[in-house]
Amino acid sequence: MKLAATLLFVVAVVATPREAMWAFGVDAGIIVIAATAARIPPSFVLRRLVIEIPFLLFAAFLPFLGRGERIDVLGISLSQEGLAAAWNIAAKATLGTAASIVMAATTQVPDILKAFDRLHFPRVITSIMGFMIRYLDVVVGEFNRMWVALQSRGYRPRWFGQARALAAATGTLFVRSFERGERVYLAMQSRGYTGVMPRLEQGGAPALQWAGAAVVVAAAAAAAATGWALR
Numbered sequence: 001m002k003l004a005a006t007l008l009f010v011v012a013v014v015a016t017p018r019e020a021m022w023a024f025g026v027d028a029g030i031i032v033i034a035a036t037a038a039r040i041p042p043s044f045v046l047r048r049l050v051i052e053i054p055f056l057l058f059a060a061f062l063p064f065l066g067r068g069e070r071i072d073v074l075g076i077s078l079s080q081e082g083l084a085a086a087w088n089i090a091a092k093a094t095l096g097t098a099a100s101i102v103m104a105a106t107t108q109v110p111d112i113l114k115a116f117d118r119l120h121f122p123r124v125i126t127s128i129m130g131f132m133i134r135y136l137d138v139v140v141g142e143f144n145r146m147w148v149a150l151q152s153r154g155y156r157p158r159w160f161g162q163a164r165a166l167a168a169a170t171g172t173l174f175v176r177s178f179e180r181g182e183r184v185y186l187a188m189q190s191r192g193y194t195g196v197m198p199r200l201e202q203g204g205a206p207a208l209q210w211a212g213a214a215v216v217v218a219a220a221a222a223a224a225a226t227g228w229a230l231r
Helices: 002-015 021-037 042-065 080-105 109-118 123-152 160-189 207-229
Strands: 070-073 076-079
Touching: 002 021, 002 080, 002 109, 002 207, 021 080, 021 207, 042 076, 042 080, 070 080, 076 080, 109 123, 123 160
Parallel strands: none
Antiparallel strands: 070 076
C-alpha cells in the first residue's frame, strides 16, 4: 500500500507543470506532514537526499548550455529555458527522492518486497533485490576487514597514485562476492530452489492506512491537475 501510494505520488509530481511552483509547495508540505507523523527527523531525510546530487549537478549546467532567450544574473548570461528546465529537474527529483526516503524509513524491507510481489513485479527481480539487501551487510563487513588489513600494513593513501592498493582490494572483494554468490546459489539449488523465491505471505493493510494513502495521492493529483488548469 505504501509503495503503491509512493509510486502514484511520484507520478503526480512528475505530471505537475513546472510553472506551478505552488503545486510543488503543496507536494513538499505533504511530505513534511508524512515525515512529521512518522516522527522522522529532518536531518535523517536531508542526509539521504545526498543521493540526488549527480542529478542536481546536471541541472546546474542547463542554464549555461540552454538555448533561446537569455537573461543576465549577476553579470552572467543564462538561458531562460535552461533555468526553467533546471528548476523542473531539481524540484521533481528532490520531491520524488524525499517521498521514497519517507516510505523506506517507515516500511520494513520484507514488507517492501511483499508490496513489489503484490504489484506483480517480476519475481526474479524481487528475488534479486531480496538477496542484494540480505547480503549487503556481509559484503560491507568483508570490505571493512580488508580495509583494516590494509591499514595494519601501513597503508595511508595521501595521493592518487596510492589508490592502486585500494583498487586491487576492491577487485578482490568483487571476486570473493561472486564466489560467495555461486556457493549460495548451489546450496539453494540442492534444497529445491527453482529460480524464484516462495511467494511471501499476503496480508492486507488496515483501512486507516488505505485512507491516508488515498488522501496523499488525491492531494498530489489535485495539485497537478489544478496546475495544468491554471496555465
